[in-house]
Amino acid sequence: MSYTLLRPFLFQLDPEHAHELTLSLLDKAHRSHTLGLVYEQQPLPVECMGLQFSNPVGLAAGLDKNGDYIDALAELGFGFIEVGTVTPKPQEGNPKPRMFRIKEAHAIINRMGFNNLGVDHLVANVQRCQYKGNIGINIGKNAVTPVEKAADDYVYCLERVYAHASYITINISSPNTKNLRDLQSGTALVALLDTIKNKHSQLATEYGFYVPLVLKVAPDLEEDQVDFIAQQLIDFEIDGLIATNTTLSRIGVEDLPFGKETGGLSGRPVSHHSTQILLQFHERLADQVALIGVGGIDNGDKAIKKLQAGATLIQLYSGLVYRGPSLVQECVESINSYYDAQQL
Template sequence: MLDFYPLAKPVFHSLDPETAHNLTIKMLSRGLTGKIGRPQRFDRLKTNVFGLTLSNPVGLAAGFDKNADTLCGSLALGFGFVEAGTVTPKPQSGNDKPRLFRLTKDKAVINRFGFNNNGLEYFAGKLSAHKCPNGGIVGANVGANKDATDRTADYETGVRRLYGLSDYFTVNISSPNTPGLRALQSKAALEDLINRVLDVRSEKVAEGLARIPILVKIAPDLTDDDIRDIADITLSTEIDGLIVSNTTIERPQSLKSTSKEEGGGLSGAPLMEPSTTMLRRVYQAISGAKPLIGVGGIASGLDAYCKIKAGASLVQLYSALVYEGPGLVEKIKSDLNRLLREDGFSNISDAVGKDC
């Protein structure tokens, strides 16, 4: 498979990061993927998680396609699933610009977008209209408006409006860029939120619609008490799993780039180690009872494999695409297949949690 990103990268990196991001969205929405060839398929990478059948475990993380504009274009890159959003009930412009920063020396990104998106109605229209030639799993990541007086009600609204239009939902309570949002990870608030969202699903199932998996995305900056509380709620409710983790507010001493002190969430290579440690701790806290999606710092097949052996049934990436381009997805799949074969695993599911 040919990848033309190495030729285009200097042009994209000469642009303001958000301008380059928006240009990429426009290109993908028009079917311009930057590579030639059909995505590879490996039997070892086929898996069934949350009751969903996926051609491979490598997904596109939320935050890239905020408005579900590029579902088919993203899936054409070879992802097994893509997650669009975060979407809020009302459109909102997000935080002031500049709000996206490349940390090139660190292969990292800082963003403080603040859930900028076109709102539920636009998002629902895109989900309703998408028909990708080769299919693919699509998730909807829902959030709360910055000015909401009842943020939990915003999550209920999102799930209710989009129910039946996506293959799964992610409840995003861990973005550091909406003031006070992470407070929803406290035990009482999270329990209330999850129960209210699950009640919406129960209503829809009672109306004859299918049961759609609902996941919760958590932060990488949690304490032992936080992990214990989240594990208790995960095990005591019908939530289907967790995504570990969102961007971090920490700033490692190892960062070299001039933008390292910008406010917002840090993602990319520096997040690989702490997010994988958090993933392993959460997997152990729930004794592997429910599936996890591992996110943070993945830039190679070996990175993805480390997440899987630490407890992830699926993985997601985003920031590494900024530096490696769209051909990275196929390389990760190929390397992951080779690593599984070398270790004697006949299927990706056999390797989940083996380091735990």
């Protein structure tokens, strides 16, 4: 059954239930060997952070928090997959309901709160999966860990995922864990990156190979914050930046049903602002730090806008809810055409 036919049924369900059901159906299709008959991998090789990607269109963190569905999702044609956010200990996240569709705006508000089964569960799934492409692992802190002790949680996760990740994302930008975004500023960011980078260097020596480190930031940044974060990325030799996470802004949804729910807004309304933040980082970082664009990509043209703003890779999430898996192929085809036009 195509997603276009399935979507009206899914949209009658609670969004979180629909999310879980969709992943379950994908997994069943994968196990019955029918998923690969509908979708195919489109090769469009690209190099980023010293890694070879089969194409530049990836899955953003949050859709498969525990890495339970890597092989099924890989069959949709993604060039890479990011799983998580994962925390040291399992946690339930925030009370339900905690995910809301704003259909009129092709948007989603969520306040999930890093609900996950813990880092050991995720690592076991990554070890078990058959997917040979790049897997990013997105790490965070437990809600009960005080923000001043956050580095302990990131180091704990870093140690456990290092040998199993193609790259590791430090998530300090979710709006749904109390005070987490404080880690994006001032001495808190410096101290966090210093601790993580020291442990990262030790692990690279211990294992004898280097796993790129990536920072994921919010779109709700002032220009001086962008300046500061960009400088820290350079100073600490962070390999990549994901711009951006969800926004606290309600521009474009303030008068719509569920528009006033607390949490992070994603989807079409965040597209322009997210791309502007990406561009601001590109202007400051040039080619010193790899950029991954995410936020509001629901067609091929918006994927190209991320590349024009400086991204080498892009990621999808909310657009998949409204457009379905065909969005992956559309984005790869649009980027391919963009590359061709650049070479003329």
